[in-house]
Amino acid sequence: SYELTQPPSVSVSPGHTVTISCSGDALANQYSFWYQQKPGQAPVLVIFKDNKRASGIPERFSGANSGTTVTLTISGVQAEDEADYYCQSADNSGSYSRVIFGGGTKLTV
Amino acid sequence: QVQLQESGPGLVKPSETLSLVCTVSGGSITSTTYNWGWMRQPPGKGLEWIGSFDYNEVIYYNPSLSSRLTISIDTSKNEFSLKVTSVTAADTAVYYCGRLPWGYFDILIGSYTRPFSYMDVWGKGTTVTVSS
Numbered sequence: 001s002y003e004l005t006q007p008p009s010v011s012v013s014p015g016h017t018v019t020i021s022c023s024g025d026a027l028a029n030q031y032s033f034w035y036q037q038k039p040g041q042a043p044v045l046v047i048f049k050d051n052k053r054a055s056g057i058p059e060r061f062s063g064a065n066s067g068t069t070v071t072l073t074i075s076g077v078q079a080e081d082e083a084d085y086y087c088q089s090a091d092n093s094g095s096y097s098r099v100i101f102g103g104g105t106k107l108t109v
Numbered sequence: 110q111v112q113l114q115e116s117g118p119g120l121v122k123p124s125e126t127l128s129l130v131c132t133v134s135g136g137s138i139t140s141t142t143y144n145w146g147w148m149r150q151p152p153g154k155g156l157e158w159i160g161s162f163d164y165n166e167v168i169y170y171n172p173s174l175s176s177r178l179t180i181s182i183d184t185s186k187n188e189f190s191l192k193v194t195s196v197t198a199a200d201t202a203v204y205y206c207g208r209l210p211w212g213y214f215d216i217l218i219g220s221y222t223r224p225f226s227y228m229d230v231w232g233k234g235t236t237v238t239v240s241s
Contacts, residue, residue: 002155029214029223030214030223030225031214031225031227033227035156035228042205042231042232042233042234043156043205043228043231044231045227045228045229048210048227048229054229086155086156088156088227089225090214090223090224090225090226092214092222092223092224094172096169096224097169097223097224097225097226098158098169098171098172099146099148099158099161099209099226099227100158101155101156101157101158102155103155104155104156
């Protein structure tokens, strides 16, 4: 099981806006990070520290944090955005920080 | 631009040891700005953190796997390795190595607490199948 919870799938029409949620207790006290993964490829960092776009990521990608739920929003979705999206955070409840993930959301355009 | 490349056997027998090496180019694994580490992804499933190390060569393991893991660091070759002992079919996955920027969540209030890290550069990944 995963320590962050994401919807398994979402779908959106091209040009529309879609929001993918991620929830978990760790998010109340930590940053969130988002990755995009296309079939057969390594994940690519999309958002770091809740709302900062990684290098080369289009402006249509944005992130937000509201306590124990964070969101990734893609505005004006394009066909090339079809991919799996994973949220990630850190769990500091133990003696050291652990990297934790959500189970991933398959975005269908 | 930093690049990472995983290498190692693609097939491992059950109960044996999985061994992978990550070779880093274009950047140093002794950099104080980054941790370095491993993730994996079983077929059709999500991502899992395996372990990471920092510039002091302090190694952090996923507690769910730690009894079977060893991460080793070779700064002279600018590479690091992963060993997983007593493998089963559940260890079949794509294994990724990568670079992890790190920081403290509370740094804005002047406190070096609640560390975090994330993987901003990933290797292409290597598929390891556990099967007899």
